[in-house]
Amino acid sequence: MCSCMVTPVQPADTRLLALPEARWAAVSTAAFLLALPCQLLGATAWLWGPLYAAAYLAGGWEPALEGLRALRAKTLDVDLLMIVAALGAASIGQIMDGALLIVIFATSGAMEALATARTEDSVRGLLGLAPPTATRLRPVSGTPGEAEETVEAGALAIGDVILVRPGERVGADGRVLDGASDLDQATITGEPLPVPKAVGDEVFAGTLNGTGALRVRVERDPSDTVIARVVALVEEASRTKAPTQLFVERIEHRYALGMVAATVLVFAVPLAFGADLTGALLRAMTFMIVASPCAVVLATMPPLLSAIANAGRHGVLIKSAVVMERLGRTDRIAYDKTGTLTEGTPHLTKILPEPGPGFPEHELLSLAARAEHRSEHPLARAIVAAAQDLPRTATHEEAYDFRSAPGYGVTATVAGREVTVGSPERLGGGAAAPDTDGTAVVVRVDGVRAGWLLLADRIRPGAPGAVTALNRLTAAPPVLLTGDSPRAAHSVAERTGVPADGVRAGLLPHEKAEAVRGLGGRVLFVGDGVNDAPALAAAHTGIAMGRAGSDLALETADAVLVHDDLTAVPKAVALSRRARRLVVQNLCLAGAFIGVLVVWDLAGHLPLPLGVAGHEGSTILVGLNGLRLLRESAWRE
Secondary structure, three states: OOOOOOOOOOOOOOOHHHOHHHHHHHHHHHHHHHHHHHHHOOOOHHHHHHHHHHHHHHHHHHHHHHHHHHHHOOOOOHHHHHHHHHHHHHHOOOHHHHHHHHHHHHHHHHHHHHHHHHHHHHHHHHHOOOOOEEEEEEEOOOOOOEEEEEEEHHHOOOOOEEEEOOOOEOOOOEEEEEOOEEEEOHHHHOOOOOEEEOOOOEEOOOOEEOOOOEEEEEOOOHHHOHHHHHHHHHHHHHHOOOOOOOHHHHHHHHHHHHHHHHHHHHHHHHHHOOOOHHHHHHHHHHHHHHHOOHHHHHHHHHHHHHHHHHHHHOOEEEOOHHHHHHHOOOOEEEEOHHHHHEEEEEEEEEEEEOOOOOOOHHHHHHHHHHHHOOOOOHHHHHHHHHHHHOOHHHHOOOEEEEEEEOOOEEEEEEOOEEEEEEOHHHHOOOOOOOOOOOEEEEEEEOOEEEEEEEEEEEEOOOHHHHHHHHHHHHOOOOEEEOOOOHHHHHHHHHHHOOOHHHEEOOOOHHHHHHHHHHHOOOEEEEEOOHHHHHHHHHOOEEEEEOOOOOHHHHHHOOEEEOOOOOOHHHHHHHHHHHHHHHHHHHHHHHHHHHHHHHHHHHHOOOOHHHHHHHHHHHHHHHHHHHHHHHOOHHHHO
16 A cells, blocks of 8 residues: 655644645545546546646645655655556546546545644643642741742752642642642543542642642652653654555555566667657556556555444444554453443442441431532542432432541531541541452441441443453453552453453553563553553554543544444454455455556557556456445454
8 A cells, every 4th residue: 555655743733624635635536526527427628637637736746746855865655656657647548547546645645644643632632631830839947837939840840849739730740748638640540539648659740639738749850750751652652653564565665666667668678679659658658557556555445444434333433544454463452441341430339237326228328428419529429329219308318517538538417417438447447348349438427337338340341251252363361451459450350351460450651551562462452541542552553442531542542442342342353354354365366467467568469448447447346345344244243
């Protein structure tokens, strides 16, 4: 497959027509679509001729210019060769064939430019997670107090102390000196729940502070924060994922040299032995037409584009034909946990009343839900949601005197009773929390421990089946990579079919990327969060969850699961493998046609109409063969 050379897009506006490559491709395509019916309906050449000329000019000037620049660097670009072939076709009357080639190349260049621009924009958006300013504290001489000053986050230095108020984002990587709070650090570690932070705990730039104030000592330079490293990793991996891996692209330079040399010989040798100029030129142009790789281009694109369309109808957005081709080469699968194999949100799984106070399960849940009603904590929302099925009279009595203590929990007066819901470590009264794969919350009524609420993240319904199906396709054990705790990771692995020795927990974003690289082979990584972006970029192929996925994960990934249906992943891999088999079939078919026509032209006298018919016939045959994957059955097979 030939591809136009595309300059990375700098502007942040990545709407399709905002890109120069897309505008030229649109003009070229529009001119072609206007010219074709005019020609087929028998209109005069003065009507459709200028339209074809516009298609050639709009779609061909940029690859022609890049090809000429390559020539100056002593490199023959196949894009330039295709422009020459298109012009050669036009010179012997095959204007429509040449215009179609131009349109194909221009459209390919526009798609590549759009993907490049969107990735750059998403990386810039990630930088916005870190706040532009921070509140730095400096000692006031002669007093025990500290003065506050607002500074740019980029100006912070190691050893500075910053104040992070409730609801603010942390301005730098560091360690807590004073205070307690819950931090939402899903953007960094992927953990679904806010993490309690107290003195001595590490915090990351860009994470969102909860209800408590923190004094934090800066321990990393702003250029070396975890979020900055995520940006650097994505940018680096994106640059290395250009579509240069396809077989046809690897041989295009040799093919170009061979075709040019052969065309010159076909023209020059007969001329040297006395052939007339017109006949020699006609044979050379015929050779250029039959040897041009139109069928080879279509051998690759229809199967891959048909597979992309089929996958898209079933909720898998494949970003390019290169990705579709690459997906089928997968030989190892790695998964994120939270939001990928699991739903990413906590749910109430069990109610355990203490025997002493004797509260029934529904009453214990009702008291806890009313106390938590004003809290914004994810665990509180899960408890309130679980109580929605209780009778209305039991769940909507108003709670009074609501109080929240970071790191402890909430307290409110409900039906004349003081109800406290919160951390087992702080409120459990020395009792061990029940054994659970998720999180245990203690409920105290009038100072007495009344029971426990157990909450956990749910396994996605299709996760076990998807893991099993992909394991059969790759014949290699899957791997689970997560920033969550080992206990939670092993629990999810056990329930989804990931072997225990394939679990790697407590990973930061750059460690996930390193783990993917360390697996070797062609790794398919499936993830959803900002923290997964480096791993998605480092993998041979990356797939992001569409509904749960962060903007950066969606842009960095090569494919997106629109409905978060993991069962679509093995089907997409299988579809890609069928597409690759069709590509090989088509390449063999196209090569056979080109070989026969070229030998006929060189060894005998191939009439131009027959040469064009053979060339166009092989192109159509190859194209129709590739469109077989549009069938609905191709997805289910």
